[in-house]
Amino acid sequence: MLRVDTSRPWIQEADLSYEINEPDAYALEEGLQLKEKHSGEVVVLCAGPARAAQTIREALAKGADRAIHIEEENLGAFDPLGLARLMATALQAEKPDLVLTGLQSDDLGYGQTGVILAEVLGLPHATIIMQVEKQDGTIRVKRELEDGWFQHVEMPLPALLTIQSGINKLRYATLMGIKKAKTKEVKRLSTAELGGAGQAAIRFARVYLPEKTKHSQIFDGPPKEAAAKLVEKLKFEARVL
Amino acid sequence: MSILVILEQRAGAWHRMSWETLAAAQQLGAELQQPVSAAAVGDDVSAPASELAGKKLERVHAVEHALLKEYTPDGYSAALRQLITALKPRVVLFPHTYQVRDFAPKLATALERVLVSDVVAHRVENGELVLVRQLFQGKINVDVRFAGEPPYFASVQAGAYRADKVEAGSAGIEKFTPEISAVTIRTKPLEWFRESQRAVDLTAAEIIVSVGRGIKEAENIPIVQKLADALGAELAASRPICDNGWLPMERQVGSSGQTVSPKMYVAVGISGAIQHLVGMKGSKTIVAINKDPEAPIFEVADYGIVGDLFQVVPALVEEIKKAKG
Numbered sequence: 001m002l003r004v005d006t007s008r009p010w011i012q013e014a015d016l017s018y019e020i021n022e023p024d025a026y027a028l029e030e031g032l033q034l035k036e037k038h039s040g041e042v043v044v045l046c047a048g049p050a051r052a053a054q055t056i057r058e059a060l061a062k063g064a065d066r067a068i069h070i071e072e073e074n075l076g077a078f079d080p081l082g083l084a085r086l087m088a089t090a091l092q093a094e095k096p097d098l099v100l101t102g103l104q105s106d107d108l109g110y111g112q113t114g115v116i117l118a119e120v121l122g123l124p125h126a127t128i129i130m131q132v133e134k135q136d137g138t139i140r141v142k143r144e145l146e147d148g149w150f151q152h153v154e155m156p157l158p159a160l161l162t163i164q165s166g167i168n169k170l171r172y173a174t175l176m177g178i179k180k181a182k183t184k185e186v187k188r189l190s191t192a193e194l195g196g197a198g199q200a201a202i203r204f205a206r207v208y209l210p211e212k213t214k215h216s217q218i219f220d221g222p223p224k225e226a227a228a229k230l231v232e233k234l235k236f237e238a239r240v241l
Numbered sequence: 242m243s244i245l246v247i248l249e250q251r252a253g254a255w256h257r258m259s260w261e262t263l264a265a266a267q268q269l270g271a272e273l274q275q276p277v278s279a280a281a282v283g284d285d286v287s288a289p290a291s292e293l294a295g296k297k298l299e300r301v302h303a304v305e306h307a308l309l310k311e312y313t314p315d316g317y318s319a320a321l322r323q324l325i326t327a328l329k330p331r332v333v334l335f336p337h338t339y340q341v342r343d344f345a346p347k348l349a350t351a352l353e354r355v356l357v358s359d360v361v362a363h364r365v366e367n368g369e370l371v372l373v374r375q376l377f378q379g380k381i382n383v384d385v386r387f388a389g390e391p392p393y394f395a396s397v398q399a400g401a402y403r404a405d406k407v408e409a410g411s412a413g414i415e416k417f418t419p420e421i422s423a424v425t426i427r428t429k430p431l432e433w434f435r436e437s438q439r440a441v442d443l444t445a446a447e448i449i450v451s452v453g454r455g456i457k458e459a460e461n462i463p464i465v466q467k468l469a470d471a472l473g474a475e476l477a478a479s480r481p482i483c484d485n486g487w488l489p490m491e492r493q494v495g496s497s498g499q500t501v502s503p504k505m506y507v508a509v510g511i512s513g514a515i516q517h518l519v520g521m522k523g524s525k526t527i528v529a530i531n532k533d534p535e536a537p538i539f540e541v542a543d544y545g546i547v548g549d550l551f552q553v554v555p556a557l558v559e560e561i562k563k564a565k566g
Contacts, residue, residue, distance in 0.1 A: 079355045112346035119350040124427035127343045152431040166484030201355040201389040210382045218545040226546045227556035238526045240505040
């Protein structure tokens with residue numbers, strides 16, 4: 001259960017458990033599969049506090065070749081554009097052929113980092129991608145649209161794609177992978193050496209639990225009793241049975 | 242200074258969220274005491290623009306160019322950057338559609354601004370705009386304020402505002418022809434397609450039983466199938482279930498699947514991520530069964546049972562059979 005922090009507009013982080021963001025895990029897997037098909041190198045970039053080192057190790061254990069960790073304890077001071085600019089600076093030296101991101105985060109849920117990063121890097125992009133095919137100097141991707149529609153889009157490389165969950169089957173790290181990960185390079189960069197935080201264009205004024213807009217009747221207790229109460233309501237109150 | 246709402250149409254047909262966003266823009270305009278203009282983008286938007294001309298708006302901007310026939314992020318971003326630079330609006334609103342998610346962050350970045358995406362509500366405090374967003378997949382809300390200079394960009398979540406609140410009126414249509422050259426459009430969009438023949442039309446079902454991650458394994462699907470059978474309902478699912486191939490894609494409810502509004506929607510083991518909620522929150526009666534009392538699905542539920550679905554669902558099947566005699 002999440003609780004609001006009374007000292008700042010954020011939640012009590014002690015309530016959280018940390019893991020790789022779900023769509024990002026699929027983006028990593030897609031990178032690993034593309035490498036297996038076409039050779040190359042998979043570099044993991046992560047902006048986060050020191051504890052993110054754990055997630056980076058996991059990505060290396062799954063098969064990424066090396067990593068760049070933009071270390072920042074106070075990511076809240078950055079807006080999505082500010083953060084993307086730091087990432088772009090860290091990426092420029094790498095000159096990647098393809099940048100993959102998850103389509104959105106499970107915490108802030110902006111769904112913007114990838115697209116902003118593409119604009120800052122000057123790359124063509126496509127979002128909510130369900131398939132990536134490499135062609136000669138170009139890629140052809142399957143973009144998910146609304147209501148069950150899809151569309152193929154072609155673009156030159158280098159490019160940036162935001163990846164949708166479910167695009168592939170995630171792998172687990174092997175024991176060998178975990179062992180190897182310990183020897184792989186993790187380059188640590190501070191936000192200061194990448195240009196630091198500019199003035200954020202948006203700020204969180206207040207964080208709070210959502211007010212219930214609907215009056216729900218919740219039943220608990222033994223399943224049989226709860227089920228009987230629910231059925232009575234459905235029959236005589238909602239009249240749907 | 243004004244409010245500009247950029248709406249989405251395709252081949253002359255408005256995206257349904259366009260009207261919700263227009264309603265949001267009109268409310269904002271009234272509260273901020275600012276005129277509201279709307280923009281339609283395409284190669285020929287005369288028909289959708291004249292529909293907009295019948296709404297309460299200061300002006301309708303028909304943003305037209307041959308290279309805007311098919312949507313591309315480069316084309317849309319270039320065209321709208323020019324429109325915004327010319328109009329200098331204070332606030333720019335979009336519907337939070339898949340297409341907007343594809344280009345609006347790029348457009349805002351090109352103008353050195355930050356888009357506040359997926360807004361569910363707003364307030365005006367001392368003339369200042371406060372936008373409400375959801376964090377942690379709907380479990381937490383945040384009030385967001387803009388710190389820098391306008392224009393302020395925001396996209397509006399599906400269902401957050403009511404389309405039937407759009408006010409009628411009369412507005413003039415003004416053509417805006419952006420300068421776009423073909424070489425700046427780097428992506429090549431191909432035809433739209435659907436993968437499955439939609440044999441199942443969930444939108445026609447009176448009762449839907451929908452299953453989510455809480456079911457844990459494909460082998461457990463028959464547990465909810467029995468509930469669907471007892472209710473005479475169609476079986477549906479949240480995205481992860483269809484991604485795993487446990488049920489066909491055509492049974493998916495949510496932003497990437499079908500949008501349904503049956504008489505009763507029973508969500509079993511579905512936490513209620515917004516991508517799912519937008520596909521079902523218009524249902525008349527919503528029942529949720531989930532072991533997590535904090536699950537966002539309970540925010541939209543009329544009735545709920547907090548408990549282990551593997552015990553609750555069989556008990557419910559028994560009680561329904563009894564009640565139906």
